[in-house]
Amino acid sequence: MVGQNKKYVIVLILLIFSCFSNAQEYLKIRAKQGDGISIVLNRYNLAAHSCNIDTFLSLNRLKRTDHLQLAKAYKMPIYIYDYNDISIRTTLKNNDYDLAVYIQEFNEDLYKAGLREFDYRVDKVLWVPVHALYCTVESEIKKINIIKAKADDGDPNLTTHTEDIDQETTKALSWSLFPIFGKEHENTPIYTKRLEGQVYYLISGHGGPDPGAIGKKDGHILCEDEYAYDVTLRFARDLLQHSATVYLITRDDDGIRDKKYLESDKDETVWYNQSIPLNQARRLKQRTSKINELYEKHKKEGTTIQRVVEIHIDSRYVDQKVDIFFYYYPGSKIGKAMATTMLRTVKSEYEEHQVNRGYKGVVKSRDLHTLRECKPPVVYLELGNITNEFDQKRLLIVNNRQAIANWLTQGVLVENGQ
Numbered sequence: 001m002v003g004q005n006k007k008y009v010i011v012l013i014l015l016i017f018s019c020f021s022n023a024q025e026y027l028k029i030r031a032k033q034g035d036g037i038s039i040v041l042n043r044y045n046l047a048a049h050s051c052n053i054d055t056f057l058s059l060n061r062l063k064r065t066d067h068l069q070l071a072k073a074y075k076m077p078i079y080i081y082d083y084n085d086i087s088i089r090t091t092l093k094n095n096d097y098d099l100a101v102y103i104q105e106f107n108e109d110l111y112k113a114g115l116r117e118f119d120y121r122v123d124k125v126l127w128v129p130v131h132a133l134y135c136t137v138e139s140e141i142k143k144i145n146i147i148k149a150k151a152d153d154g155d156p157n158l159t160t161h162t163e164d165i166d167q168e169t170t171k172a173l174s175w176s177l178f179p180i181f182g183k184e185h186e187n188t189p190i191y192t193k194r195l196e197g198q199v200y201y202l203i204s205g206h207g208g209p210d211p212g213a214i215g216k217k218d219g220h221i222l223c224e225d226e227y228a229y230d231v232t233l234r235f236a237r238d239l240l241q242h243s244a245t246v247y248l249i250t251r252d253d254d255g256i257r258d259k260k261y262l263e264s265d266k267d268e269t270v271w272y273n274q275s276i277p278l279n280q281a282r283r284l285k286q287r288t289s290k291i292n293e294l295y296e297k298h299k300k301e302g303t304t305i306q307r308v309v310e311i312h313i314d315s316r317y318v319d320q321k322v323d324i325f326f327y328y329y330p331g332s333k334i335g336k337a338m339a340t341t342m343l344r345t346v347k348s349e350y351e352e353h354q355v356n357r358g359y360k361g362v363v364k365s366r367d368l369h370t371l372r373e374c375k376p377p378v379v380y381l382e383l384g385n386i387t388n389e390f391d392q393k394r395l396l397i398v399n400n401r402q403a404i405a406n407w408l409t410q411g412v413l414v415e416n417g418q
Contacts, residue, residue: 025079025080026059026075026076026077026078026079026080027075027076027078027079027080027127028073028074028075028076029073029074029076030071030072030073030074031068031069031070031071031072031074032070033070034355035068035070036067036068036352036353037053037056037057037062037064037066037068037352038349038352038353038403038406039353040056040068040074040076041053041056041077042399042403043113043115044076044078044110044115044129045106045109045110045129045399046076046077046078046129046131047399047402047403047406048258048398048399048402049129049131049402050191050237050238050241050406051077051130051131051134051189051191052077052129052130052131053406054191055077055130055134056074056075056076056077059074059075059076059077060074060075064410065348067352077129077130077131078127078128078129078130079127079128079129079130079133080125080126080127080128081125081126081127081128082124082125082126083120083121083124083125083126085121085124087100088100088103088104088126091126092128099132099133102132103126103127103128103129103132106127106128106129106132107119107120107126107127110127134189176188176190176240178237178240180233180248180251180253180255181233181236181237181255181256182254182255182256182257183255184255184256184258185237185255185256186255188237188240188241189241190240190241190242190243191241191242192241192242192243193242193243194242194243194413194416195239195242195243195244195412195413195416196242196243196244197245197303197304197305198244198245198303198305198306198307198416199244199245199246199247199294199295199298199303199305199306199307199376200236200239200244200245200246200247200306200307200308200309200412201247201249201291201294201295201306201307201308201309201374201376202232202235202236202246202247202248202249202308202309202310202311203232203249203250203287203291203308203309203310203311203370204225204228204229204231204232204248204249204250204310204311205224205225205228205250205310205311205312205313206224206225206228206312207225207229207250207252207268207276208266208267208268208269208275208276208277208278208283209266209276209277209278210225210276210278210280210283211223211224211225211226211264211266212224212225212228212312212313212315213312213313213314213315213386213387214315214386214387215315215386215387215388215392216387217261217389217392217396220261221264222261222262222386222392222395222396223262223264224312224313224315224386225250225264225268226254226262226263226264227262227313227383227386227395227401228311228312228313228383229250229252229254229268230254230256230257230262230401231311231383231401231404231405232248232250232311233248233255233256234256234401234402234404234405235309235311235404235405235408235409236248237256237405238405238406238408238409239409239412242409242413245298247271247291247294248271249270249271249287249290249291250268250269250270250271250276250287251268251269251270251271252265252267252268252269253267258398259398260396260397260398261396270286270287270290271290274286274290284369284370284373285369285373287370288369288370288373288374291308291374291375291376292373292374292375295374295375295376296375305416306376306377307334307338307376307377307378307379307412308370308374308376308377308378308379309378309379309380309381309408310370310378310379310380310381311381311383312380312381312382312383313382313383313384313385313386313395314382314383314384314385314386315385315386315387316385316387316388317387318387318388318389319388320385320388321384321385321388321390321391322382322384322385322388322391323359323360323361323384324343324346324361324381324382324383324384324404325343325361325362325363325364325381325382326339326340326342326343326361326362326363326364326379326380326381327339327363327364327365327366327368327371327379327380327381328363328364328365328366328371328377328378328379328380329365329366329367329368329371329372329377329378330365330366330367331365332365332371332377332378334377335371335377335378335379336363336365337415338377338379338411338412338415339363339379339381340363341411341414341415342379342381342407342408342411342412342415343361343362343363343411344411344414345407345408345410345411345414346359346361346407346411347359347361349403349407366380368380381408383395383404
């Protein structure tokens with residue numbers, strides 16, 4: 001079976017390269033003073049897609065922790081096409097109208113930002129981001145035979161079984177369909193098997209009748225449960241891309257939302273389709289009981305690595321900024337180690353991208369219900385102060401929410417020695 005899978009992967013790589021055979025080259029840029037990997041990708045509107053990060057690292061033979069060298073040329077995850085002066089669709093030989101509009105807007109946005117010297121219709125050079133074709137292009141995903149999900153004793157939105165994949169299509173080995181992420185993100189590429197056999201239970205704080213902490217910005221109400229859930233979804237998707245088994249304990253139908261202001265609702269549920277009680281003690285017990293039930297199930301199946309991550313957003317005085325900080329249960333060596341690794345990862349990212357900012361996040365032990373009652377080791381984290389204008393940028397900007405998810409995932413990989 002292993003040899004067979006390798007054959008499929010090789011064929012998949014050949015298929016991917018054939019899809020982009022008419023791409024002339026990758027865009028090259030030179031690093032500026034203070035540039036880091038995330039800063040550069042953010043500048044070109046690429047950081048919200050994990051495959052752009054992976055492509056950038058691969059093209060330039062970098063590791064995620066590497067620094068960029070001043071004035072050195074780097075290849076970007078952007079293909080350069082000779083625009084045929086007719087249309088984007090005929091240039092790409094792809095009739096997907098929505099894709100063409102997206103690429104047009106991508107080029108126009110970078111021109112307005114001063115990153116392109118000329119409009120693509122003037123210099124006849126079209127920039128096409130890798131994620132538009134490889135990660136989300138609908139015409140490619142439609143070629144995948146829909147994966148049959150096992151619904152017995154599992155969640156059809158988040159559980160994929162290799163034995164259920166139709167082997168007639170090699171791409172099914174590297175793509176999975178997860179409707180819970182929403183239409184724009186449900187097609188999820190599986191990049192590695194680095195977390196295969198590991199189980200992660202993700203809890204997004206509050207939900208249902210309890211919106212959690214509340215902030216205000218330009219007439220909009222900011223609810224903790226909505227922003228914590230969006231980051232949690234992105235974190236879940238990142239973990240899945242490394243073949244982890246993921247359970248979203250707190251759930252909603254909103255999907256990943258690529259917008260600044262997230263509307264609040266009360267229709268969240270707890271895995272699987274349980275309404276959330278009004279009473280806080282019952283809410284907490286409901287979640288930990290479900291996790292412990294699943295934990296025992298996976299333990300009997302031989303799973304040795306199971307972890308819980310609970311994500312919240314703090315609420316303090318308006319003028320008090322709060323860096324991302326972490327809790328673990330007193331005496332939990334694994335919980336402490338994981339929280340510490342995550343903190344170090346976040347700190348290193350800030351040190352790379354905002355040199356003079358400073359980072360004051362901490363790791364502390366605390367006797368909270370989830371930390372105490374869950375059988376798997378738990379890391380509990382707070383993303384910031386939802387009432388503080390500075391911290392709100394960490395939540396309102398889409399790329400920032402994705403960056404947090406990416407950093408947490410990197411922390412998980414480092415904690416596992418990956």
